[in-house]
Amino acid sequence: MQNHTADSSATLASQPVQIAPNTWWVGKRQPGQIFYANPYLRTFPERGGSDPKPAFHLLIDPGSNNDFAVVRAKSERVIGSIDKVGGIFINHQDPDVGSAVGLMMGRYTPRAHVLCSEDTWRLVQYYNIPRERFVQMERFPNGMYFPNGEEILPVPSPFCHFVGAVMLYDPQTKVLFSGDLFGALTDKEAEGLFADESDWAGMRAFHQIYMPSNQALRYAVRMIREKCPDLEMIAPQHGRVLRGEWVQEFMRRIEALPVGLDILDDRQATDDELRAWTTVMNRVLAMAEPWVPDAPTLLAADPDLRDHLERHAEGLRVTSMGRVCIERAIRLLCDRLPAEAADPIRYEAVTAAGELDLPTPNIELDEGDAPTPDDSPRKTRTTGQFAFARIGE
Numbered sequence: 001m002q003n004h005t006a007d008s009s010a011t012l013a014s015q016p017v018q019i020a021p022n023t024w025w026v027g028k029r030q031p032g033q034i035f036y037a038n039p040y041l042r043t044f045p046e047r048g049g050s051d052p053k054p055a056f057h058l059l060i061d062p063g064s065n066n067d068f069a070v071v072r073a074k075s076e077r078v079i080g081s082i083d084k085v086g087g088i089f090i091n092h093q094d095p096d097v098g099s100a101v102g103l104m105m106g107r108y109t110p111r112a113h114v115l116c117s118e119d120t121w122r123l124v125q126y127y128n129i130p131r132e133r134f135v136q137m138e139r140f141p142n143g144m145y146f147p148n149g150e151e152i153l154p155v156p157s158p159f160c161h162f163v164g165a166v167m168l169y170d171p172q173t174k175v176l177f178s179g180d181l182f183g184a185l186t187d188k189e190a191e192g193l194f195a196d197e198s199d200w201a202g203m204r205a206f207h208q209i210y211m212p213s214n215q216a217l218r219y220a221v222r223m224i225r226e227k228c229p230d231l232e233m234i235a236p237q238h239g240r241v242l243r244g245e246w247v248q249e250f251m252r253r254i255e256a257l258p259v260g261l262d263i264l265d266d267r268q269a270t271d272d273e274l275r276a277w278t279t280v281m282n283r284v285l286a287m288a289e290p291w292v293p294d295a296p297t298l299l300a301a302d303p304d305l306r307d308h309l310e311r312h313a314e315g316l317r318v319t320s321m322g323r324v325c326i327e328r329a330i331r332l333l334c335d336r337l338p339a340e341a342a343d344p345i346r347y348e349a350v351t352a353a354g355e356l357d358l359p360t361p362n363i364e365l366d367e368g369d370a371p372t373p374d375d376s377p378r379k380t381r382t383t384g385q386f387a388f389a390r391i392g393e
Contacts, residue, residue: 016074017193018043020173020233021335026059026074026194028067032188034202037063037097038237039071040177041078041085045150048068051380053148058087058115059104060168061097061237068100069282072108085109085133087146090116091179092122092162097237102127114334119164137166153389155227157181157186157220161210167224174232178208182250194198195240195250200303202248203239204257208267211259221255252305258324265359266321276356277322281329282315288343300330326353326361 001271013031016024024041039062046055057079063071067077072082076143079085086372090098093116101114116124116137125131143153155167160181168177184195185202195203211217224231234242234250242250269277288295296316299305308325310317318325330349334342346363 011235012193016077019193019235020170020175020244021168023173023175023235024074024078025235025241026071026078027063028070032187034185035234035238036186037061037067038235038239038241039067039097040235042173044077044146044150047148052331052390056087056148057083057085058089058144058146058152059085059234061091061179062088062104064096064099065103066338068103071100082108083111085112088114089113089168089177090114090120090124091167091177091237092116092165093120094162094180097179098124101129105129112380117164117166120162120166122164143171153227155223156224156345157216159212159216160220161212161216167220169231171230172207174228174230176224176228176231176234176344178234178236179207180237180238181217181234182239182242182249182254183207184236186239193241194244195246197303199240200250200253201245201307203254204304206238206259207254208263210258214256214258217254217257217259221251224251249254257304258327263321263324264322269320269322273358274318274322274356277318277326278316279356280322280326280349280352280358281309282335284326284329284349285315285346287336287348288341291337291341292333295333298332302328302332304328315374321361323353327363330361330363 002119016026018024022043022045025038026041027038029036038048040060042058044056044058047053059075062068075082075085083105088101088104090101092098101124105112106113112130113133113135114124115137117137120160121134121136125134137154140154143151145151151171153169153171155169155176157165157167157179159165160179165179167179167181170177180202184199184206187198187202191199207217215380230245232243234247285295292298296311299316300309300311305325305328308319309320310319324351333345337345338353349361349363353359
């Protein structure tokens, strides 16, 4: 096995990249791409001693047929032969992240098992996967063991973006394989495999296009906090890998992000509606100026607003996502204001929107302190085991 840990563009094109212990990115990525799939290979080494246990190799979101030659070549640099793969985990059924499973099961890994939700299975079965090779993840809500004795934990993320989406958490390496959640479009000039602030614009755009509602995102993030309290890395199907400070930072942003149905009207806004939202924005700024004189700069620099606002002589111009801009602006301004100043500004935004025949912004009046995330320790869990009895038969 070769140990490739660098993530330069040259390495990404030709080599597997180790992102955590026994965990490899084995995807296809060509220079200049902004959207690509991320297959991962997790190897579970054999254990010796008085109770020896065999090795097991898990391919996570294997990608499409178009990518399979690269995925196979990179995987074989790690484990020697692709037929050693004993399990194929699929977050959901989209062909760009899972259609290679039919080719693998039919020719290269016929003794592997496919791990996914029942809802996902209903669709991926049409890749001619034998039913007896299907492992239903709902049977193991508290985790499962692989043959070498190591544990893996399913984390539900329904409607992110498919009803049957399930993430996979590895307690040994503290890596969450998140599927489409935290996926992103990637700047074509981006270097390396690991995310930074420059990835947020593409992540936000990806989620606002494909995710159905903020409610689904909030539920998924709650599941992550509950089941993965010691999380250190997020490995999504698209975009770049999150580690370090970006894990909690992007989780916080995703949890609050309006998407899909939340922004349907905003995505179809006309020019006159955007002019009206600009009027609302500048009425709010005029009221806030005595307490927050740098308010236009504050809003224009915010990562959730900067792509939707322009500076001009009279203040700020709203160029897209009007209602979302107002809601976010009110939150940022009121965080800096005493209650006696914050409440009139909230009312001004709601009143101005009504006068201009705009949808009412989702602004809570007389807000109290926001609830803090549940930081209680992980509950005691019992763990199930699937008998991979047919592997090697």
